[in-house]
Each structure stands twice: as C-alpha cells, then as structure tokens.
Amino acid sequence: GEDVEQSLFLSVREGDSSVINCTYTDSSSTYLYWYKQEPGAGLQLLTYIFSNMDMKQDQRLTVLLNKKDKHLSLRIADTQTGDSAIYFCAEESQGNLIFGKGTKLSVKP
Amino acid sequence: DTEVTQTPKHLVMGMTNKKSLKCEQHMGHRAMYWYKQKAKKPPELMFVYSYEKLSINESVPSRFSPECPNSSLLNLHLHALQPEDSALYLCASSLNTGGDEQYFGPGTRLTVT
Numbered sequence: 117g118e119d120v121e122q123s124l125f126l127s128v129r130e131g132d133s134s135v136i137n138c139t140y141t142d143s144s145s146t147y148l149y150w151y152k153q154e155p156g157a158g159l160q161l162l163t164y165i166f167s168n169m170d171m172k173q174d175q176r177l178t179v180l181l182n183k184k185d186k187h188l189s190l191r192i193a194d195t196q197t198g199d200s201a202i203y204f205c206a207e208e209s210q211g212n213l214i215f216g217k218g219t220k221l222s223v224k225p
Numbered sequence: 226d227t228e229v230t231q232t233p234k235h236l237v238m239g240m241t242n243k244k245s246l247k248c249e250q251h252m253g254h255r256a257m258y259w260y261k262q263k264a265k266k267p268p269e270l271m272f273v274y275s276y277e278k279l280s281i282n283e284s285v286p287s288r289f290s291p292e293c294p295n296s297s298l299l300n301l302h303l304h305a306l307q308p309e310d311s312a313l314y315l316c317a318s319s320l321n322t323g324g325d326e327q328y329f330g331p332g333t334r335l336t337v338t
Contacts, residue, residue, distance in 0.1 A: 146324045158231075158315055159268065159329040204267055208324035212281070215267035 120216035122205050127222045134192040136219045138205030141186060145207040148181065150190045153202045153218070162190070162203075197223045228252075229330035231316050237336045240306060246333045248299040248316030256322045257299040259291060260315040262332070268315055274299060275322045306337045 121139045128134045140148065146167050151159040165172045165179045165188070172179045178191040192199055202218040229250045238244050248257065256275050260268035273281035274293040282291075288310075290302040299316055313332045319325040 147326070149326065151329075156334070158229075158331040159317075161326055161328060164326055211323045212270055212273070213327060217267055218265075 120205055120207055120214050122203075122216035122219045124217065125220050125222070127224065128195050129224050130195060130197060132195055134190075134195045134199070134221055134223075136190045136192075136203050136205075136221065138188040138190075138216055139186055140188065140205070140207040140214075142207050142209040142214070143183075143186065145209060147208045148179075148188050149206040149208070149213065150177075150179065151204040151206060151215075153204065155201075159204065192221075195221075195223050197225060199223055229316055229318055229328050231314075231330035231333050233333055234331065235334045235336075237338060238303065238306065239338055240308070242306075243302070243304045245303065246301040246314055246316075246335075248301075248330055249297055250318040250328070250330075251297055252318065252320075252328070253296075254318035254320050254328075255296060256319045256325070257293060258317040258319075258327065259289075259299070259301050260317065260329075262313040262315055264312075272301075273322060280322065303335075306335075308337050311335055311337045 119141045149164040150162045176193045180189045200223045202220050204218045205216040206213040232247045259271040262268045271285045272291045277293045288305050292300040315332045316330040317327040319327045
C-alpha cells in the first residue's frame, strides 16, 4: 500500500530555520499536505502543494517538492516556541489522505 | 470560516453505554470524514460521507455507527465499545472527495472504562 515516511523528531533553537522532510510513494498524488497538531488539539491545515509545482511559499512557510524523488519538505523560517508541535505530511491517494507518522518539532529558547 | 466543530470535547463511557459524537460544519462542504487517532500515531480513516451518503467504511467494527442527517452534520454512534477504542476521534470536511483539502475539528477525547 501507499506509505509516507517522516523522521520522528526535530529540535531547533528559537530564531533558527526548521526543515521537516517527508517521502511518499504514490506518484499519482495530486496534492500533498502539511498539517500541524498541538497537544490535545485537532489537525490544523498549514499548507498544501499541487503536484505540478516545485515550491510554494506562504509567509514563514516554504514547501519544496521533488516529484522525481517523491520528496517533500516544509521549511519554517524564524522558528518560534509557538511552532512546537507535531507536523504531519500527507499525500492524497485515490481521494484519501495517507499520513506520515508525524515529526515532533521542539523549539528551544 | 474554516471551522469544524465537535462535541463533546471529552467523553468517558462504560462498555455497556450508548453515546454519540457530533460534528458540524457550515462551509458548504459535501464530504465529511471520521478519523481515529491513538496517542503518538497519525489519524486513521474510519468513514467517508459524500453528499450525505456513506462512500467509504474502512472495515470499522459495527459498534461504531456513522450517520449523516444533513450536509452540515455528521454523527458517530457508539455502543458496546472496548477499552482499546479509547482515542481521539477527529471529524474533517472537504469541499468534495477526491483530494480537496480537509479541515479538521478539535476532536473528541474518548475514554472507555
């Protein structure tokens, strides 16, 4: 079946950039998504990228897509303590979302 | 407005109880979803409704019974649950099925005793 892989943990200092990486398997995915989940909360849609794009920027967030390698990344510029959360990458596969296991981002002051 | 609301926020129920989870959206979305999320795991899809009709049931046990009374509401009826069913239950909606971005509610934290 389809699979999405992410590293489980990332620790950065406040003010640094964070880069969360993701690999996926479904080459026919039309959309790829990044969701953020804070403790005890639901998933917040951060951004998404259409499969025919290489890059999308939205304020502090930059998404890079390498379709050939099926690699997706989320860069958070000027990371703040409020960015501490779990970040899920998700690919759209046959109309459904396939989530990665999530990357826990810890931001140290 | 991209808000999906869910009630209750927390629910504790015994294995013989019957309870319902509720989800509501007013974005005009025609697709609604139930997910189950265990601690430190990604969400797992349970059910998909499209235009108020059940389109996907991911082999969910019959003790979970979904219902879509209208295009804005989605319920999940619970009966004879097991302790291992304790989890965060997330509702989501999207304009249509087929990959449109899904907006999630805050979830209901369910504990089965």
